[in-house]
Amino acid sequence: MLWSLSLCVLSFIFLMLISLSSLFLGIWFIMKDMVIFIEWEIFGVNSSVVxxxxxxxxxxxxxxxxxxxxxxxxxxxxxxxMEGDLVIDRFIILVLMFVLSMMFLIISPNLISILLGWDGLGLVSYCLVIYYQNVKSYSAGMLTALSNRVGDVALLMAVAWMLNFGSWNYIYYLDFMSISWEMNVIGSLVILAAMTKSAQIPFSSWLPAAMAAPTPVSALVHSSTLVTAGVYLLIRFNSLICYTELSKLLLLISGLTMFMAGLGANFEFDLKSIIALSTLSQLGLMMSILAMGYAKLAFFHLLTHALFKALLFMCAGAMIHNMGNFQDIRVMGGFCKHMPLTTICFNVANLALCGMPFLAGFYSKDLILEVTSMFSLNMYSFFLYFFSTGLTVCYSFRLLYYSMIGDFNYEPYHPLSDEGWIMLRGMLMLMVMAVFGGCMLSWVLFPSPTMICLPMKLSGLVLIISSLGAFIGYEVFKMFISFKMGELNKNLCMNFMGTMWFMPFLSTYKMNKMSLQLGQEVIKSLDQGWSEELGGQMFYSQFKSLSQLIQWWQMNNLKIYLLSFIIWVVVLVVMMM
Known part of the structure; x- marks a missing residue:
């Protein structure tokens, strides 16, 4: 236990020092307009270098x-x-491997090294999702791994296609990308990879399923690592996609993802699944603003969203931890009486998600919606943007009603308290950043102010939509409590909206025992059967027999040569007769 404690504390100190040094270096690089490109030759064999x-x-x-x-x-x-875990050091090492993979992905301008971090994220995320080792965790881990493999294959194909250019350093070809038809192929493959990693339609079902992982992993995955990898990759490739037809398709898909996730969160009762669907909604928002060509704005929202979403998951984890690992919001209530500090952090994160003025989320979301109002969008995308914003406020206030109002409905004797000071210290540090992080980032990223002139109807539309969403989320769901929500969910339309448009069922359709047995038979008959018989094993046996024959002929023995000569003479005499 002492080793586990020291590993946690040492990892905390080490990562915090790297974070502070990277922050100051990043601000200095912005001020000096600097870029450092490092090439490290690992080893070389003849003319080939790695x-x-x-x-x-x-x-x-x-x-x-x-x-x-x-x-x-x-x-x-x-x-x-995770204090009840007997092997917490294994958990910490897995998290550190996860962070290392993300670091490789962030600082790599090379598709090969990006693939190293990309596959590292997929592999370690599978290990973390199945960490509790039950049937639900195994199913969720397999769905996560297989969904992400589609994007991995797309990235591998992009690596193979870039062989035409002589290098995998895509940073050299950014100016050339928009005029080459081959780069459009690479762009479509990169967009496919980013859509799978950032869980856009039709690859959305793995993201709520990944909630089977421990809550600290969810806080890390849904804030700044796994699901943001696709957005970050598209930010780097933005000059390729923003002036092509691919951007229109990405705008449509991301808008539908945002809308679908907002609808689903309003019909969900699992606390972690609601926050996971809110992550999906925000990812759709980032992808859509990327499709319009505002990469810097998408990066701004990526950073602010990471702060309040990590805080939201950590507060939810503290609530679940105090409730004995129970996650249904219908039996929650009265948390503000029993856990006041956790409640403060939770409400700050929730309001930052809604875009409450002068919290972290306000600076990015309000700017995104104002830019959207000035952009020449079609009516359909405009409706998806603002309606999804109203849905975000709606499910946030619905969650506020279920968890904070009324009395606690689970057990008459409960252990709810704010006594977990280690968890509270982490949450309070993040709460400070969730309050002040947005304004500080806006000063750093946008030092010169930009004037946005909108008519009164458009500038007030955000406030009207948000107020309407808050009213619906609080009052209407309070009214629904008096009815049987189970009867309401039997409606086909409600069932359709509450199950992410049946996407989890379609993702696992026909994935039963029979299909797995069929796959096993195919592997035995093809990969381990005819492919070996007509492929590797056949070549091996043929080459082995030919090598033995050649060695026999090359033996320097006079008897063998005389015997061979006699045999050939006999054969010729027989043939002549």
Whole structure:
């Protein structure tokens, strides 16, 4: 236990030091407009060299700083949350491997090293999702791994296609990308990879399923690591996609993802699934603003969202931890009486998610919606944007009603308290950043103010939509409590909206015992059967017999040569007769 404690504390200190140094370096790089490109030759064989490349600019350093900051607090938080785990050091090492993979992805301008971090995220996320080792965790881990393999294959195909250009350092070809039809192929493959990793339609079902992982992992995955990897990759490739037809398709899919996740969260009763669907909604928002060509704005929202979403998951984890690992919001209530500090952090994160003025989420979300109002969008995308914003406020206030109002409905004798000071310290540090992080980032990323002129109807539309969403989320769901929600959910339309448009069923359709047995038979008959018989094993046996024959002929023995000569003479005499 002493080793586990020291590992948590040492990891916290180490990651926090890296975070602070990256933050100051990133701000310095912005001020000096600097970029450092490092090539490290690992080894060379004859004329072939293996080179590792690193790109340090303001974007990679700031994102690295936020990832390390949130990871350090999550590891510190895990020291108390996972205290019942007998092998907590294994858990911490897995989290550190996860952070290392994300670091490779952030600082790599090379598709090969990006693939190293990309596959590392997929592999370690599978290990973390199945950490509790039950049937639900195994199913969720398999769904997560298989969904992400689609994107991995797309990235591998992009690596193979870039052989035409002589290098995998895509950073060299950014100016050339928009005029080459081959780069459009690479762009479509990169968009497919980013859609799977960031869980856009039709790959959305794995993200709520990944909630089977421990809550500290969820806080890390849904804030700054796994699901943001696709968004970050598209930010780097933004000059490729923003002026092509691919951007229109991405805008449509991301808008539908945002709308679908907002609808689903309003019909969900699992606390972690509601927050997971809110992550999906925000990812759709980032993807859609990327499709319009505002990469810097998407990066701004990526950083602010990481702060309040990590805080939201950590507060939810503290509530679940105090309730004995129970997650249904219908039996919650009265948390503000029993856990006041956790409630303060939870409400700050919830209001930042809604875009409450002068919290972290306000600076990015309000700017995104104002830019959207000025952009020449079609009516359909405009409706998806603002309606999804109203749905975000709606499910946030619905969650507020279920968890804070009334009395606690689970057990008459309960252990609810704010006594977990290790968890509270991590949450309070993140709460400070969730309050002040948005304004500080806006000063750093947008030092010169931009004037946005909108008519009164458009500028007031955000306030009207948010107020309406808050009213519906609080009052209407309070009214629904008096009715049987089970009867309401039997409606086909409600069932359709509450199950992510039947996407989890379609993702696992026909994935039963028979299909797995069929796959096993195919492997035995093809991969381990005819492919071996007509492929590797056949070549091996043929080459072995030919090698033995050649060796027999090459033996320097006069008797063998005389015997061979006599045999050939006999054969010729027989043939002549």
């Amino acid at each position: 080179i590792m490349t690193f790109l340090f600019d303001w974007m990679s350093l700031l994102f690295l700083s936020f990832v390390m900051f949130i990871s350090s607090l999550v590891i510190y938080y895990s020291d108390e949350y």
